[in-house]
Amino acid sequence: MTTHLRLTALFALVCCALAAQSANAQGDADAGRVLAYTCMGCHGIDGYRNAYPSYRVPRLGGQRAEYIVAALDAYRNGTREHPTMRAQGGSLSDQDIRDLAAYFEGGESAADTVTEDDIRGLDAARACLACHGVGGDAVIPKPPVLSGQHQEYIVHALGQYRSGARSGTVMSAFAAGLTEDDVEAIAMFYSRRQGVVTPDKSE
Ligand code: HEC
Numbered sequence: 001m002t003t004h005l006r007l008t009a010l011f012a013l014v015c016c017a018l019a020a021q022s023a024n025a026q027g028d029a030d031a032g033r034v035l036a037y038t039c040m041g042c043h044g045i046d047g048y049r050n051a052y053p054s055y056r057v058p059r060l061g062g063q064r065a066e067y068i069v070a071a072l073d074a075y076r077n078g079t080r081e082h083p084t085m086r087a088q089g090g091s092l093s094d095q096d097i098r099d100l101a102a103y104f105e106g107g108e109s110a111a112d113t114v115t116e117d118d119i120r121g122l123d124a125a126r127a128c129l130a131c132h133g134v135g136g137d138a139v140i141p142k143p144p145v146l147s148g149q150h151q152e153y154i155v156h157a158l159g160q161y162r163s164g165a166r167s168g169t170v171m172s173a174f175a176a177g178l179t180e181d182d183v184e185a186i187a188m189f190y191s192r193r194q195g196v197v198t199p200d201k202s203e
């Protein structure tokens, strides 16, 4: 082998190693599908309810992978309370979490494409648009997609930020400024838009 060829071969090897590493960092959706088997018992059934308090379990299909990772991490480290999800998250490795997130996101995430025009008459939602509207993709940390989420779950989540059950995020401040009526109206608005879905067990 000439030096040139040897270098080319070496270069190809390094390239492949880097590519494999970045695929790992992004998560492997096929591995995630296998891991998601137990999750689907709740998240794969449209309208499945949490028992006490009663609300619909969140839709995960098309949700941003970065947010799914952040949420599972929060259950795992206890900044987010929920007995079942803490038990579910507790046994997952970082790689498992990335794989699950890649599977649920499904390649291309849904998005909140909400504009000022869409929320005319819903003034309280104006403060949300920078992150849960057009351009929200560019925000760090990645905000979850609200469009298509169950109305009850959005109400429940905002209640958790207001009570402190979910803490340590920018949302505590934004949720605190809302009245009950604002919460109901905003939740209804986002839930009626196209966005996240109940993941399909057969996919
Ligand atoms: C027994 C039912 C059940 C099972 C099984 C379950 N979940 Fe959950 N999941 C829930 C409930 C209920 C919530 C909402 C909890 C809360 O109030 O924070 C939730 C919340 C979540 C969230 C946060 C979503 C959001 O929009 O905030 C993620 C991510 C999640 N689950 C992923 C998973 C994964 C991954 C698995 C499997 C390893 C799994 N869940 C298994 C019931 C379940």
Ligand code: HEC
Pocket (backbone or CB within 6 Å): 058, 070, 071, 124, 125, 127, 128, 129, 130, 131, 132, 139, 141, 142, 143, 144, 145, 146, 149, 154, 155, 157, 158, 166, 169, 170, 171, 174, 175, 178, 186
């Ligand atoms: C600066 C950006 C930003 C703004 C503005 C903002 N949010 Fe958020 N929102 C986030 C982030 C980041 C999260 C994820 C926090 C976490 O990990 O719990 C979030 C989470 C949420 C959730 C939980 C969704 C789920 O799936 O669990 C709801 C509901 C929500 N926001 C509603 C609102 C509403 C309503 C407003 C306006 C009053 C608003 N947000 C303003 C960034 C923002």
